[in-house]
Amino acid sequence: xxxxxxxxxxxxxxxxxxxxxxxxxSLVALIFLTFLILISEKFxxxxxxxxxxxxxxxxxxSTFIVSIPxxxxxxxxxxxxxxxxxxxxxxxxxxRLDFELSKNYNSEYIIExxxxxxxxxxxxxxxxxxxxxxxxVDKKSPFLRSIIVNRGSKDGIELGMAVMDKSYLIxxxxxxxFTTSRVLLLSDLNSKVPVDIMPxxxxxxxxGSGEHHGVIQYxxxxxxxxxxAVAFTSGAGGLFKSGIxxxxxxxxxINLKTTxxxxxxxSQLRYVKMISFTGDTE
Amino acid sequence: xxxxxxxxxxxxxLEKGPIIxxxxxxxxxxxxxxxxxxxxxxNFPFILIYFWSLKRSGSLGxxxxxxxxxxxxxxxxxxxxxxxxxxxxxxxxxxxLRNITLRPSAIKDWFFFxxxxxxxxxLIYLIISLxxxxxxxxxxxxxxxxxxxxFYIIFSGxxxxxxxxxxxxxxx
Numbered sequence: 001x002x003x004x005x006x007x008x009x010x011x012x013x014x015x016x017x018x019x020x021x022x023x024x025x026s027l028v029a030l031i032f033l034t035f036l037i038l039i040s041e042k043f044x045x046x047x048x049x050x051x052x053x054x055x056x057x058x059x060x061x062s063t064f065i066v067s068i069p070x071x072x073x074x075x076x077x078x079x080x081x082x083x084x085x086x087x088x089x090x091x092x093x094x095x096r097l098d099f100e101l102s103k104n105y106n107s108e109y110i111i112e113x114x115x116x117x118x119x120x121x122x123x124x125x126x127x128x129x130x131x132x133x134x135x136x137v138d139k140k141s142p143f144l145r146s147i148i149v150n151r152g153s154k155d156g157i158e159l160g161m162a163v164m165d166k167s168y169l170i171x172x173x174x175x176x177x178f179t180t181s182r183v184l185l186l187s188d189l190n191s192k193v194p195v196d197i198m199p200x201x202x203x204x205x206x207x208g209s210g211e212h213h214g215v216i217q218y219x220x221x222x223x224x225x226x227x228x229a230v231a232f233t234s235g236a237g238g239l240f241k242s243g244i245x246x247x248x249x250x251x252x253x254i255n256l257k258t259t260x261x262x263x264x265x266x267s268q269l270r271y272v273k274m275i276s277f278t279g280d281t282e
Numbered sequence: 283x284x285x286x287x288x289x290x291x292x293x294x295x296l297e298k299g300p301i302i303x304x305x306x307x308x309x310x311x312x313x314x315x316x317x318x319x320x321x322x323x324x325n326f327p328f329i330l331i332y333f334w335s336l337k338r339s340g341s342l343g344x345x346x347x348x349x350x351x352x353x354x355x356x357x358x359x360x361x362x363x364x365x366x367x368x369x370x371x372x373x374x375x376x377x378x379l380r381n382i383t384l385r386p387s388a389i390k391d392w393f394f395f396x397x398x399x400x401x402x403x404x405l406i407y408l409i410i411s412l413x414x415x416x417x418x419x420x421x422x423x424x425x426x427x428x429x430x431x432x433f434y435i436i437f438s439g440x441x442x443x444x445x446x447x448x449x450x451x452x453x454x
Contacts, residue, residue, distance in 0.1 A: 007382070015377035023344050027377065030348045031370050037352075037363035042413055051352075052362055059309065059356040066309040137357065144359045144416075175359075182359060189417040210419035 053177055060148050060180045064136045078268075131155055131274045136180065138269060145188035145208065146171075149272060152179040157274055162240045164273045165264040169193075169233055169244045173274060181274075185266050186214055186246065194236035195246060200224050203234055206246065206260055212267075214247065214260040222258060227251045231260050241277040296448050300334045300341045308354040308365075323422070324429035325399075327354065329437045331369050332395050335376040337445060347373060361414045364406055371402045388438060396431045403427055 016028045040048035082089075133149035151157050153176050161173040163183045171191065175182035184191055191208040197216070204219035216225065229249040235242030247262040307326045327350070334341045351366025358365075375398040379391070407423060410416045 011378050011381040014381050016374050023339070025344045025348075027344055027370060027374050030344055031367065031374075034348065034351075034363045034367045034370060038361065038367065038409065038413075041361050041363060048362065052356070055352055055356045055362075059353050062353075063309045063357050066306055070310060146359050189419055210422060 056177045057179065060136055060177075063148075067137065129156065129276050131157065133157075133181075133272055133274055135269045135272060138267070145185040145191075145210065145266070146174070147183045147185065147269060147272075149181050149183055149274070150179070151274060152177050152181050154178055157181045158276060160239055161274045161276050162244070164244070164275060165269055167245065168263040169240065169246050170262070170264050170266060170269070170272065172239065183272070183274075186262060187212060187266055193240070193246070194234045195231045196234040196242065197225055197229050197231050197249060199226065199229060203236070206231060209259070212262070213250075214262065216249070216258040216260060222256070225249055225251065225258055239277070293448070297341075299444065299448065300330065301346060304330055304342060304346070304350050305353075308350045309357060322429065323426045324433050325426060326437075327365075327369065328372060328399055328402075328430055329395075329434050330441075331372050332376050332398065332434070333438055333441050335373045336380055336391060337441070338449065339377065339380070344370065344373060361410065361416070364410060367409075368402050368406045371405070372398055375402070388435070391438065392431075392435050395434050399427055399430055 016031075017026060037048060037051075131151055133151035133155075135147050136150050137148040149163075157173060157176050159173055159176055162169060163171045163173060169186065171183045171185040171188075173181050174184040186193060186206065186208055187210065188208040189210040191206075191214075193206045195204055195206045195216075196202070197204060202219060202224055205217050206214045207217050209215050214231075216222075216231075219225070227249060231246045231249060233240040233242055233244040233246065245263055247260040250259045250261055251257075252259065304327060307330065331342060331347060347369045348366045351364075351369045352362060354360075354365040355362045375394070379394050383390070403423065407418055411418055
């Protein structure tokens with residue numbers, strides 16, 4: 001019994017403490033260093049912040065280059081798939097276009113009316129500053145849903161800026177380096193956005209699910225939410241302006257869960273708009 | 283003479299194969315989201331590091347593994363140091379298995395790999411969720427673990443073939 005325990009201890013000691021042939025560092029020293037980095041990361045100590053900034057500058061660019069072959073395969077696959085679907089898609093799009101055109105006249109009228117009403121109540125309306133960025137990395141680890149964009153602090157990107165694909169909200173900036181920034185997508189588990197659900201004007205919080213949809217949480221009026229209703233930003237918290245479309249509501253009659261299907265396809269993002277709404281309205 | 287030099291240079295590049303694969307895999311994070319395979323994902327660096335630390339520990343330096351972990355954290359957006367810790371612990375587990383093994387067996391290696399990734403991932407996600415308060419989708423993690431475990435046997439077959447081809451039969 002004693003001998004087998006000794007063997008175990010010797011094997012462990014040899015695995016972790018002994019510096020092996022052709023190895024410059026011992027395993028236990030590196031594990032110790034990793035723990036130091038983790039503790040420094042937890043308390044946001046300066047040396048780790050500098051290490052992170054320099055690693056980010058190298059990693060994001062290298063990732064973009066290393067991903068080129070895989071991105072080529074991905075694009076070819078999507079292009080081939082789309083090619084086979086083009087006929088059906090064309091038919092559906094024509095019908096959609098007719099429908100949208102009819103709606104457009106109505107929305108033009110509403111926009112004009114909105115402007116007139118805003119001027120009546122003397123609300124300032126500044127055009128928000130808009131920065132277009134290219135998606136460098138869209139690696140979706142199973143745990144975090146984020147993208148990296150080729151615009152950083154040198155281009156005027158700030159933490160918390162809203163990120164949009166066409167006119168739909170897709171996330172916010174959570175990390176900025178000199179030349180790049182990381183965008184936390186709405187589908188990430190850690191994303192929480194206050195929303196207005198129309199019709200019925202129900203206030204709620206949209207949380208990410210870690211998958212391709214969001215979940216409606218913290219509302220007492222679940223029963224009032226209609227299927228196919230639209231979720232807009234509510235503007236609460238002041239980070240985003242109100243009325244940015246996000247997605248359509250899908251109610252599951254079995255488990256009574258209310259989910260949001262995003263208008264934008266997060267796996268197909270190429271270029272995004274980063275917008276700061278601070279000081280937009282007073 | 284020139285031909286010989288070219289050949290030995292090519293051989294040197296092939297000997298660096300595991301290092302190149304590790305760097306590419308941590309920077310690229312092969313994902314197959316565009317195939318719309320729901321939940322499908324696996325951790326290729328885990329397989330690579332475990333296999334090469336077990337079979338030919340000199341092929342991947344611990345320093346390089348540590349650095350590649352830092353890069354992986356930067357790319358995936360995890361707290362810095364988490365992947366390094368996972369990779370180094372996997373090295374430790376494989377070194378332990380190498381020390382206690384007299385007669386190597388692929389099946390034994392495979393099951394010990396399963397045990398290793400279970401322990402290492404549990405520790406890592408404990409750190410991520412308790413210390414860094416990051417919310418995690420445990421279902422995705424479990425599926426990721428399962429696929430990583432299942433794919434080990436396939437990749438170990440491929441790597442064994444590569445090992446025989448490049449380093450000779452005595453290395454296996």
